Amino acid sequence: xxxxxxxxxxxxxIYHLQQEVxxxxxxxxxxxxxxxxxSITDMLKKLKTKRLLDYKPYYGFKLSAEGNRxxxxxxxxxxxxxxxxxxxxxxxWEEVHEMAEDLEHVSNKKLIDKLDAFLGYxxxxxxxxxxxxxxxxxxxxxxxxxxxxxxxxxxRVTKIKSHSKKIMDLVAHQQINIGSRITVKKVFEFDExxxxxxxxxxxxxxxxxxxxxIFIGNAQ
Amino acid sequence: xxxxxxxxxxxxxIYHLQQEVxxxxxxxxxxxxxxxxxSITDMLKKLKTKRLLDYKPYYGFKLSAEGNRxxxxxxxxxxxxxxxxxxxxxxxWEEVHEMAEDLEHVSNKKLIDKLDAFLGYxxxxxxxxxxxxxxxxxxxxxxxxxxxxxxxxxxRVTKIKSHSKKIMDLVAHQQINIGSRITVKKVFEFDExxxxxxxxxxxxxxxxxxxxxIFIGNAQ
DNA sequence: ATTTTATTTTAGGTTTGTCTAAATTTTATA
DNA sequence: TATAAAATTTAGACAAACCTAAAATAAAAT
Numbered sequence: 047x048x049x050x051x052x053x054x055x056x057x058x059x060i061y062h063l064q065q066e067v068x069x070x071x072x073x074x075x076x077x078x079x080x081x082x083x084x085s086i087t088d089m090l091k092k093l094k095t096k097r098l099l100d101y102k103p104y105y106g107f108k109l110s111a112e113g114n115r116x117x118x119x120x121x122x123x124x125x126x127x128x129x130x131x132x133x134x135x136x137x138x139w140e141e142v143h144e145m146a147e148d149l150e151h152v153s154n155k156k157l158i159d160k161l162d163a164f165l166g167y168x169x170x171x172x173x174x175x176x177x178x179x180x181x182x183x184x185x186x187x188x189x190x191x192x193x194x195x196x197x198x199x200x201x202r203v204t205k206i207k208s209h210s211k212k213i214m215d216l217v218a219h220q221q222i223n224i225g226s227r228i229t230v231k232k233v234f235e236f237d238e239x240x241x242x243x244x245x246x247x248x249x250x251x252x253x254x255x256x257x258x259x260i261f262i263g264n265a266q
Numbered sequence: 267x268x269x270x271x272x273x274x275x276x277x278x279x280i281y282h283l284q285q286e287v288x289x290x291x292x293x294x295x296x297x298x299x300x301x302x303x304x305s306i307t308d309m310l311k312k313l314k315t316k317r318l319l320d321y322k323p324y325y326g327f328k329l330s331a332e333g334n335r336x337x338x339x340x341x342x343x344x345x346x347x348x349x350x351x352x353x354x355x356x357x358x359w360e361e362v363h364e365m366a367e368d369l370e371h372v373s374n375k376k377l378i379d380k381l382d383a384f385l386g387y388x389x390x391x392x393x394x395x396x397x398x399x400x401x402x403x404x405x406x407x408x409x410x411x412x413x414x415x416x417x418x419x420x421x422r423v424t425k426i427k428s429h430s431k432k433i434m435d436l437v438a439h440q441q442i443n444i445g446s447r448i449t450v451k452k453v454f455e456f457d458e459x460x461x462x463x464x465x466x467x468x469x470x471x472x473x474x475x476x477x478x479x480i481f482i483g484n485a486q
Numbered sequence: 487a488t489t490t491t492a493t494t495t496t497a498g499g500t501t502t503g504t505c506t507a508a509a510t511t512t513t514a515t516a
Numbered sequence: 517t518a519t520a521a522a523a524t525t526t527a528g529a530c531a532a533a534c535c536t537a538a539a540a541t542a543a544a545a546t
Contacts, residue, residue: 121325133375134384135380136380149369149372152365152368154365157351157355157365160357164354164355192366
């Protein structure tokens with residue numbers, strides 16, 4: 047089955063919101079898609095008739111099993127393209143998301159599977175988010191916040207919690223990248239700031255607020 | 267300026283038809299786009315107001331300088347993606363065209379330019395058609411038909427004239443690919459068929475009809 | 487348990503890109 | 517050159533995806 051760009055964007059948005067809140071509603075979806083509630087209702091009805099959504103007017107909605115399958119295939123495309131853009135075309139991993147928003151709607155399965163092979167079947171995208179495989183299976187991320195890492199502990203950066211410009215600015219300036227190996231050298235009791243070594247080379251001091259936004263884990 | 271997928275498809279179709287016939291008309295465009303004449307008229311008006319087209323009702327139309335510029339950038343995207351699909355994802359060069367039809371509408375300039383760099387600034391796509399550069403410049407193809415090649419002459423296959431299934435079948439079976447080095451070993455006077463050597467390895471006999479559909483030239 | 491507020495849906499309108507059918511203009515033919 | 521045929525355009529309709537404004541329903545507050 048082939049879905050329109052709009053349909054795919056709705057499915058994807060619902061999928062992502064469902065990972066974060068236990069009940070997605072019309073208002074929330076309208077604000078994330080920057081559209082009006084009335085437009086949401088229209089699309090909900092459409093997705094319901096296509097059996098991608100369990101939806102009862104006024105009683106809320108959630109993706110059906112099939113809707114979930116479709117969402118995972120969109121997420122797969124998005125993250126594979128992100129990986130391609132960062133790894134092969136050498137884009138900064140902060141700028142790949144937007145371009146992947148367009149590319150994700152190119153849905154030829156054979157193309158996506160060959161792209162996957164070309165990239166070496168990556169398990170995580172440049173943001174550290176897992177890439178679903180052909181069957182929609184996702185490799186579980188096991189990561190802890192850098193702020194919770196013990197003294198002398200070591201690990202690789204797998205993900206930055208928020209992708210806001212403010213955080214990305216700081217993270218980039220501090221030369222902290224996905225895949226960077228971090229060693230905790232010192233934790234200062236006063237403000238819980240920490241001294242870390244990045245890739246065994248650079249030593250940096252970072253605030254607790256920042257450390258609370260950096261995940262260290264098992265990716266790649 | 268950003269154009270819709272439909273607008274881009276019209277511009278591209280007009281561009282290609284203009285290379286082949288001296289006067290594109292509503293009927294011809296309708297048949298190549300598999301749409302109705304009335305739809306063509308609608309779009310012509312729209313493209314005219316956007317100054318992509320010189321158009322006078324009943325008196326025909328052709329791309330403006332700006333329209334040509336836009337067309338070349340679409341062709342550039344299409345052919346770069348074709349090259350990527352064949353070269354990197356290892357698709358047969360017969361099957362890349364259709365997939366590139368979708369990818370060509372992803373129009374982020376920075377993305378396309380980085381893709382170009384990643385591919386090594388190729389001058390010709392897998393079909394042997396020239397890829398416009400960032401400024402829309404096209405490297406001239408200087409090729410002759412294989413049927414016109416002299417005895418003992420050598421050259422590389424740059425293009426197959428028609429992409430029809432019937433020809434592709436035969437060409438694939440004879441192991442003639444874009445880039446194959448061809449040496450003419452013998453030409454038989456009786457039927458003008460020729461014996462050729464492909465890449466210094468395989469010897470094949472091909473009919474004059476086939477030889478008239480294979481271009482030998484300066485590509486790559 | 488009402489009433490007020492917030493959320494959601496309905497009703498009806500807009501734009502884009504398509505269509506059919508009818509009208510117009512050009513081209514070809516007798 | 518008048519008429520027939522073909523090509524083109526206009527008029528009006530339709531689906532997709534959005535909108536505004538009003539109505540319906542649910543949730544919160546008194």
